[in-house]
Amino acid sequence: MSLIPVLVLYFVTSVTSNNSMIVVWGKPTKFFNPTPYLNSTLNWQQCIRECYNFERCVLSFQNSSGCNLYVYNALPAIQKLNSSQGLQVAFKIQNSNDECPVGTNAPTFNNKNASLLWTNTTTGGFQNKSSSTCKSFGGTLPTLNDPTDIGAFTWITELQKGYFKSSQFFVRIDGVRKPACQSNxxxxxxxxxxxxxxxxxxxxxxFDNYNWTTNAGAKVADDDNCLVLVYPNTTTYMKADVKRH
Structure with missing residues (x-):
């Protein structure tokens, strides 16, 4: 299996921003195209916070199924509602102030378009290269601190897997085995x-939220010392493993 370092760009967990979440009356017009990330355990306030902390999320919505999170490149049309219908959505907007924007058509991301040329190589990326790439974006490789993290990462990988040549790969996460532990x-x-x-x-x-393929002591090759997530997942979500540098 080959390592796909470009995936780590989507998993930056610590980024300084001027974003806020603004709640308005409304609902998505579609729920399956695009398909949101669904978490049935979060309440509305937790759902809003999850979107705020999830860098690629720009919209959250709560219905009877649970918390629905939409990323910037898979955003549905939103139907405007009023308080009598009782449904709300939360948009992530650029706002460095403590007050909400004023006006019936207040800005979200200031009508800015972003374009990107994304290429992929056939070779894998080393842990130190992946880590330095994340640092250049102001973040770090992620750790799994919340039960919802692995579900979100699996969902993102499912959305992006079509861009990669190989159907089997590892997703870089934070964690390198210390030298004193590498021999035993x-x-x-x-x-x-x-x-x-x-x-x-x-x-x-x-490691409470790390679902291992074996355990944290796994080591097949001499250089299997870095934590990864394994794709494709053999269960509902990807599992953690220890693989090459």
Whole structure:
């Protein structure tokens, strides 16, 4: 399997921004094309916060199924409603102030269009290269701190998988096995976060939300010392593993 470093660009978890979430009366006109990321465990306030913290999310909506999150390149048309219908959506907007924008057609992203030329190579990327790429965007490789994180990452990967030549690959996440644990990774300490070095300042310091293919002591090749997510997933969501540098 080949490593696809470009995927890490979508998983930046710490980015300084001037964004706010603005709640208005309305609902998406479609729910299956594009398909949102659905989490049935979040309430409305948690749903809004999840979109705010999820860099690519620009719209959240709550219905009887749960929290629906839409990313910028898969955004449905929104039907304007009023308070009597009781349905709300939350838009992510550029707003550095504590007050909401004024007007019936207040700006969201200031009518700016963004274009991008994206290419992919057949070779994999090393952990240090992936980490430095994230840093250049003001972020870090992600850690799995919340039960919803792995679902969101699996959903993003499903959206983007068609752009890659290989149907099997690893997604880089934060975590490199410490040198002292590389020769004997299955000791009790080495199978905990204490056996790895992390750069994500938001890491909770535990593996509670890491669903491993085997365990944190996995090592097949000599250079299998970096945490990854494995695609395709054999279950509902991708699983964590330890693979080459």
């Amino acid at each position: 990774p299955t000791t009790p300490t080495c199978m905990t976060p204490a056996g790895f070095t992390f750069t994500d300042p938001h890491f909770d310091g535990n």
